[in-house]
Amino acid sequence: MKRLSLFLLLFVMVLGLSAQEAKKTALLLIDIQDFYFPSGSVELVGSEKAAIVASKVLKGFRERNQMVIHVKHRAKSGGEINKLVRPLPDEIIFEKTEVNAFINTELKNTLDTNGITHVVIVGMQTHMCLEAAARAATDFKYKVTVVEDACATRDLSYGDVLVPAKYVHYSTLATLKSYCTVIKFEVFNKKLSF
Secondary structure, eight states: OHHHHHHHHHHHHHHTOOHHHHHTEEEEEEOOBGGGSTTSTTOOBTHHHHHHHHHHHHHHHHHTTOEEEEEEEOOSSSOSBOGGGOOOTTSEEEEESSSSTTTTSSHHHHHHHTTOOEEEEEEEOIIIIIHHHHHHHHHTTOEEEEEEEEEEBOOEEETTEEEOHHHHHHHHHHHHTTTSEEEOHHHHHHHHOO
């Protein structure tokens, strides 16, 4: 119990939250699904590494008994949530058909009903569904934190220009930091002992 209290205190200090605000924080895991992993239909660059980091963030939320919400995109094949972040039986799962996890789901209602005011977001793809969730959450006036190394994306092209995944990822994070807190996992790891 003493370790949990210290853990919560450090979490509060790192993210600048009061103890009451920390209780109002939920983790959103966006589309960490098998089709984004090696041999999947839309393999991302660094998906396994990002999912390992996401699993550490998830472990911390579970240890603190904070709300965890998994979001998955409806898919005919490869749509299972990856084993690295597999939901527990009591964790909420929303299935979506849109890029934005708030459209046609009960996500906002669930957050509001549970008094959530701050969301920590991890997932895939950085430039698509993760960004859409972060932007929408900000529009709905939630405080938003994105764990940058718990996200992954892929190479993109526009006309004859190829944009490597690394630049897609970091340009998205550069935009997100304008209205969200973007933080490396090592901050959690060093200060919170995940």
